[in-house]
Amino acid sequence: MIEVQGLTVRFAGVTPIDDMSVVFPDGTCGLIGPNGAGKTTFFNVLSGFVKPAAGTITAFGQNLLKVSDYKRARWGLRRTFQTEMAIEKLSVYDNVALIHEHSGAKRATRKDDVLKAIEFVGLETAPHAKVGGLGARERRLVEVARAVVGKPRIVLLDEPAAGLPDEETAHLAQVIQKIPGEVGALVILVDHDMSLVSACCETTAVVDFGKLVASGPTAEVLRDEHVMRAYLGTETPIDDSESGSGVGAAP
């Protein structure tokens, strides 16, 4: 469980996160909001790239803000990025092994763990293939494999389905759904694809202008009046079967 209390981030005159308090229970949690709402900034605070002006983050009893940035991977924090960051010059295996060897996992189990992570995400590509020669889907899956290798406690997925067609997003949804059960990590998923969020997340938090608008079970949150107004700009409830990409249209 992650408990965020009174989190505030300021960049000069801008406050991308403003006194935000939220709890992410175990399992897969969604974090949604319009562009500029503060979602990626929140991930950057969790990763240690941004120092908050105020507030605390307690994850599994540990004050996460006390852990220095690069040591958070060793602690068990993993993340993917909005713009996919798999390393082109390295092979699929080396991309995943990099995380394993810097996260304090045992060297003896490296090969097995890395190959298991590649298999877990359903990547059919040969492990020795260079990432530079892979397509967008494979590269996204390499990033997810990097996030689940070893023994992660928290996996942050920042728009993992961006730019993927529907059938590939469906495969990604299956992979994300398996993470809490098989890997044992708490997942926070940021995405604009509501069908992906609905399919994967038991609970969802909605932020807007750096403030928490709503949080709770995903189905309830997506029908919340404030969420409609703030995030979707409409008061029509979302109907997944009609929404196509998942984002409801204004009447």
Place this chain on the structure above:
Amino acid sequence: MIRGLVIAVLLVIVVAAVPKLVGADWITTFTSVAIYSLAALGFGVLYGRVGMISLGQIALLSIGCWIGTRLAYATAIPFPLLLLVVGGIVCLIGVIIGLPALRLSGLYLALITLMFAGATTVVLGATQFPNGGHGFLGYTSNSSLIGLNAVRRPAMATSDVAYYRYVVIVAAIMFLIALVHVAGKPGRAWASIRESEPAALAAGVNTVKYKLWAFGLSSFMTGVAGCLLAAQIGEPRAITFQTQDSLTLAATALIGGIFSLWGAVVAGLFNQLLPFIFQAQWGFNPNFLLILFGAGLLQVLLTAPGGLTEQFPKDMANLGRLVWRGVRRLSPPKKEPPESAKETTEEPT
């Protein structure tokens, strides 16, 4: 496995056969090629692997040469130990120079390191190289002073040919050390820093440690190269090291290919062999090479970012395919069997 075998055979040829095939001036040039390949290797590790551009390689080479010369005159330590000590000292200096790289990158880091190269040239010019004189600097302009010997070489390699072999073997060891780094944990960490520093941090890479490690390794190899150069020249002079040489080294390293260790060998050949051929063999002014390097760099940056070591095999493969197509076109087409024969085979009665 096969690649390792090919490299071993090549090394044997370079060490054993080359001295029997070429003259003394070529051997001296090839010794310089091996030494400058190490300096280019240092540049390649920093820029090709970590993405940090350093234009101070020749300055570090000259510092290695200075320290090597000074220690060779002042002490009687065995030559291999001398190489290690000089490499270690230059490694420390390199790490200190690398400190700004923790905050700066790209053009700013390039400028800082170039300024360092310029400052080194000025200091070396003012203090001269040690020549066996007394005092802290070990330099005297009094040519009649006893003890103005050339910088000593290892006892087992005093002749030019033996020293050439010694330098090639030391260079091969340095390349092996670089290869072990690149293929292992540091290489993966460097690749992640090069791709994206935030992503590297998120992967658990201690970016400070690995950046300084790269500077340390690069400087160690360049320091060893400097010490080898001191013993090769015998009487090093400040004029041997010009600030613009750092730029030429960077250009030739890029032309050779910074993503491959072979690129450093090509850079060494371009840096030392081409001027020798131009000047000593053909009688041209080697400064014309700057124009050639400029054009080559432009070509590489526009069409082949991987440099010659990546592009040359591709070009050869394309040429091979072109020749094969031409041969097939020129060869007479096979005769079709007569229609009646076809029918007989298809419908036996």
